[in-house]
Amino acid sequence: MTVQNASLLLKNARLVTGAATCQAGWIRLERGMITEVGDGKPPEDMERAVETVDVDGEWVVPGFIDLHVHGADGAEVMDGTPAALRRIGRFHARHGTTGWLPTTLTAPVASILQSLQAARRVQQSPSPDDGARILGVHLEGPFISPRKVGAQNPAHVLAPSVEVMRAFEHVSPGLVKKVTLAPEQPGALALVHWLRERGIIPSIGHTEGTFAEIVRAMEAGATQATHLFNAMTGLHHREGGAAGACLLADDVTCELIADTLHVHPDVMRLVVRVKGPDRIALITDAIAATGRPDGRYRLGELEIVVTEGKSLLKDGHTLAGSTLTMDAAVRNMVSRVGVSLEDAVIMASTTPARELGLGDRKGAIAVGYDADLVVLDENLTVARTFVQGREVYCRR
Template sequence: MRVAGRVVTPEGVIEDGEIVIDGGLISRVDSTSAAHDGHWIVPGFVDIHVHGGGGYTFTTGDADEARKAAAFHLGHGTTTMLASLVSSPFELMRSATERFAPLVDDGTLAGIHFEGPYLSELRCGAQNPEYLRDPSTEELTELVRAGGRAVRMVTIAPERAGAIEAIKLLVRLGVVAALGHTDATYEQTLAGVAAGATVGTHVFNGMRPPHHRAPGPVFAMLGAPSMVCEFIADGTHLHDGTLAFATGVTGPARAALITDAMSAAGMTDGDYELGGLAVTVADGVARLAGKDSIAGSTLTMDAALRRALGAGVSMVDACRMASTTPAGAIGMDATVGAVRAGLRADLVELSEDLRVVRVMRGGEWV
């Protein structure tokens, strides 16, 4: 199979490009003299932080809902995703791990991301404070054993008691340790980085704001060479100027666009639920009912890409941030995340105005 268009690779745009696909893999990327319709061909998006979409959620641990949420985001170009859960009782965490493990085995999901419950009460945002607690190495060990390779990432507030030990354990177990929903100081954040944390969970959001005399977690994460920083590019969580500044600091190699989407993504305004908390969506913005706290987003990755471009990020860098960098953050860059020979043929065809035309996963148009 051959796919032609304006092909975006990590190295640049091939204006008249052709991708040759064999056995579900990209076998070659060439220039061509063949005519094409001017559409963009970009790598399938990799969303490492998403709670649901299309009216369905990952947060209850229901496998059927998870398949439908994954299918919704696949239609928007996300060919690789982590199912993100929110702070929950351990029993739900374990049951979700067991139910989602087969979806990881069959490729529906790339893994599970536990965003909590080891988070700061002060910076918990739309997390249910009833379930917050100090990190438990016993719980983490049991979850990893229950899920095999399913547990891919865990977000922890590094200032909590036992956090450093938990981060070191995750690293030993081959699980990505992320820092987020934190009131940590600059020094406490860097202690988490030194322990092995490599991802900053939706940087700026759910954490102590930076101050020039107390830089806190934001400056620590933006400045740490080993940290990939997640950014929610929806214009609500981050001003476009903030997004442009932050990605200018990190560069595309350390910036990962995420959706942080909840079940309301792709749906109408109204009343929803996230982790047992009531959420109201108005004008496409999700907030805890009756409060000002943002509760996830209604974003999709194609819209995040467009937002990044609107903020001044180049097409090549935006695609790296939407695909290549997040794939590397979860250890999957040898398989997915770029238009490159030898990788899985995950592609998104975008119209000239950057709308999804069709999506390919593993060499098949879906």
């Protein structure tokens, strides 16, 4: 399918419309939107009038939305070019991602500005072969703890600064949707207030904050946690830490890297039990090595080594992003954590859409929603991906 505005009918589908499932249904797409959804067989006159795709009983689910992506297929967001961003978007679309937030690293301000400008150019001038659409940008730093940098360069860490954020906003008004910061750093709470006033998500991450410091950030307006448990103070029986505060907060949504390496499946099961799918957003934290063979790569300015898909800094023990894809995250949640496909889809699609303020357009299969859809086979592997009604991937 190459024409976005063409009418298209998907039939003989098992639909996961959100929290509900229809074992046999159909969807009509037109002008990039979902215009009709039905049970059973579609009307015969409709089939005759539009192009029809028989998905042969496979699953059709809302497109996945990834709030945390650094790269894929040899390209990285910090390359700072539209070509790199389009390469990343095409790769992740093959794995069911229909919308994403290019995610920067802690780097010189000039490099971050260059990446923002590239994302703005791609977002404003979409190409038919972009794959997943850019929904905004996630700044993972530079306002993090120098002692919880993870796989980022501590030389470029900055204290939380409204002035620096104004510079980012000046070159890309409205583009930044999420900022990861360490709430215990001087100036952090003022920045949290500033972000909330502008509709930007302040996310708790790369922090050595105590339980009390994290709670104060939540009271100031922080509403997300960046890759829960990773690069933050953990849950301890004498100090709840950042992880404990985020788990207990009913209105805080937690990113979860569901590769079973960053967080053990048993702990992910605990997170689901405590938070529920409505407060978990599956992410990949994918890097340029995603989709590439094992070997040596770079994450920003740092050298990393990928062995059997596991990405580490040269020190051999610090995880450096992941090589995860969203379809694999969904499969892991179903097969390793034991959640239903419906709940996994909520975490991969519905929750992130709501968090971005797009819950009335994306993250569900319903009339009036964007025609962002993924067809999954019995093994939950991607067979087709549609972005705004355009087929951007089809497994041959």
